[in-house]
Amino acid sequence: MNCSFSLEHYRELLAAAEVGGYHYAFFDHDPEPGDLLLRHDVDLSLDAALRLAELEAEAGAAATYFLMTQSVFYNLASPEGLRALNRLRELGHAVGLHAVWPGAELDERFDPVVAWHNPNPDYMSEPLDGAVNVMQTAFFDPDHYRSDSNQRWRHGCPHEGLARGEFEWLQLLVHPEIWIYPGNTMRETMNAMLDAERQRRLALLAEDRIDLS
Numbered sequence: 001m002n003c004s005f006s007l008e009h010y011r012e013l014l015a016a017a018e019v020g021g022y023h024y025a026f027f028d029h030d031p032e033p034g035d036l037l038l039r040h041d042v043d044l045s046l047d048a049a050l051r052l053a054e055l056e057a058e059a060g061a062a063a064t065y066f067l068m069t070q071s072v073f074y075n076l077a078s079p080e081g082l083r084a085l086n087r088l089r090e091l092g093h094a095v096g097l098h099a100v101w102p103g104a105e106l107d108e109r110f111d112p113v114v115a116w117h118n119p120n121p122d123y124m125s126e127p128l129d130g131a132v133n134v135m136q137t138a139f140f141d142p143d144h145y146r147s148d149s150n151q152r153w154r155h156g157c158p159h160e161g162l163a164r165g166e167f168e169w170l171q172l173l174v175h176p177e178i179w180i181y182p183g184n185t186m187r188e189t190m191n192a193m194l195d196a197e198r199q200r201r202l203a204l205l206a207e208d209r210i211d212l213s
């Protein structure tokens with residue numbers, strides 16, 4: 001199996017979790033044996049998030065999507081943002097807040113669960129009032145956590161461990177952009193994303209009655 005950051009291997013990763021007997025869980029109870037907490041921090045692209053969400057729904061997977069209200073890359077209050085929120089819920093996923101320290105303002109769009117964006121160690125695991133912090137003690141420790149940050153698994157791709165049921169439970173952090181756009185390095189992947197974004201934005205300009213003739 002080729003551990004590429006591709007949709008093909010993402011499907012294999014989900015299939016491996018099924019082989020290992022894991023079930024998809026949300027951040028609404030302390031993790032139990034067999035729980036797979038699939039977490040998506042949406043840093044850059046709602047489009048990528050939605051495409052991954054559709055794939056997961058087809059595969060019978062459910063995840064928690066953490067969306068930003070203070071992103072420089074997308075606007076959750078825009079029509080595109082509202083469509084994304086609705087569609088994620090329709091597909092059976094949970095939606096949490098991907099917050100920028102120190103503002104964790106939860107409103108009715110979000111479940112009471114927060115993941116900090118690029119957190120510093122001093123507040124990363126601090127419990128919150130009235131909401132779960134995904135990095136607080138019950139939900140996070142290094143043996144039960146894997147992340148694809150910057151297109152690098154620190155302990156190797158988890159597909160084998162999942163298939164063998166090696167994790168008692170697992171919080172798996174996956175950034176949709178990395179899997180949706182092709183590239184062998186983060187730089188290549190980001191360039192592919194920007195190329196796709198250019199096409200998408202041209203369509204938005206036309207919709208906005210900008211004369212592109």
Ligand SMILES: [Zn+2]
Binds near residue numbers: 009158
């Ligand atoms: Zn793999």
Ligand SMILES: [Zn+2]
Binds near residue numbers: 041042043098117118
């Ligand atoms: Zn982030």
